[in-house]
Amino acid sequence: MKKEIRKFYTIVEETHIEGFKEIDKPVGIAAALAVIKNPYAGTYVEDLNPLIDEYSAYLGEELPRRAMQALGISGEEVEGFGKGALVGLDGEIEHGSGLIHTMKFGNPFRSMCNNAETLLPAAEKRASAGASLDLAIKHKMDPKTRSHHMTFEVTVPDAPRADEIMVAAVVTSSGRAHPRIGSLHKELE
Template sequence: MELEIRKIVTIQEETFIEGFKKAKNPVRIAAALAVIKNPYAGRYVEDLLPLIKTYSEKLGEILPKKAMESLGITGEEVEAYGKGALIGLDGEIEHGSAIIHTLTFGNPFRKLCGNAETLLPSAEKRGSAGSTLDLAIKHKMDAKIRSHHMTFEVRIPDAPRNDEIIIAAVVTTSGRAHPRIGSLHKELEGVFPS
């Protein structure tokens, strides 16, 4: 099987005002999305290992780098991250899951983000060209830090075609602009936000 990427799209945003209040620092988020050929579109295939071997490791390296480059940051500056797959209508959600839910995808991603430790949160669904995907984001070192729980909506107008998959990686330099609900650590200790 050959790696076939039709295009890579990078989407970024910087939020300066949230909830009618200026952010102390802009919330900077970027996602890189690869539109790839789905060799299993339109048929059932039991063994997904060739798909994993072709795409997982390569995209686990390419996409986080592209997202970080678009923000002009290093992996040490990434505070939170996530991943996703949007599968064209002739594919199975399992095809996208096979690519992103592997250590060959996750380990390079975590290493690029300063040896991050948490599992990458994910979103997977099937959809037509132009469908949106809400990428889940969590803190890269501690999943209980609620300030970094958020989503980032992405879409590509002409993808995925029925025989394609979009694989996405998202990174951010901070959590939400004005977090004030407290961490799960505190709540587990019986301390609630005031």
């Protein structure tokens, strides 16, 4: 199997005012997406390992690198992260899940984020070109830090085609603006 990447797409958001109040430090979020050919579209295949072996480790490093670069931050400065896959209509959700729910994808991603410790939250679904995907985000070191629980909506106008998969990585430079609900740690005391 040979990599077939039709395009990379990057989305950056920088929020300065939230809730009608200025933010001390702008909230930066960036998602990097790759639109790849799905070799299993339109057919059932038992062994997904060739797809995983070809793409997972590469995308697990390339996508967070592009997202961090777009925000102008290092892995040390990343505070929150997440991942996702949007599978075209002739594919199975399992094809996208196979790509992102492996250590081959997650370990390079966590490593690039200064050896993050938490599991990457994920979103995956099947849809037609132009559909949106809401990427779940959590703190890279502590999943109970509620200030970093958020989502980021991504879409690529012409992807995924029926025989493609859109794979995404998202990073943040902080948590939500003006967090006020506290940590889950406090409720567990």
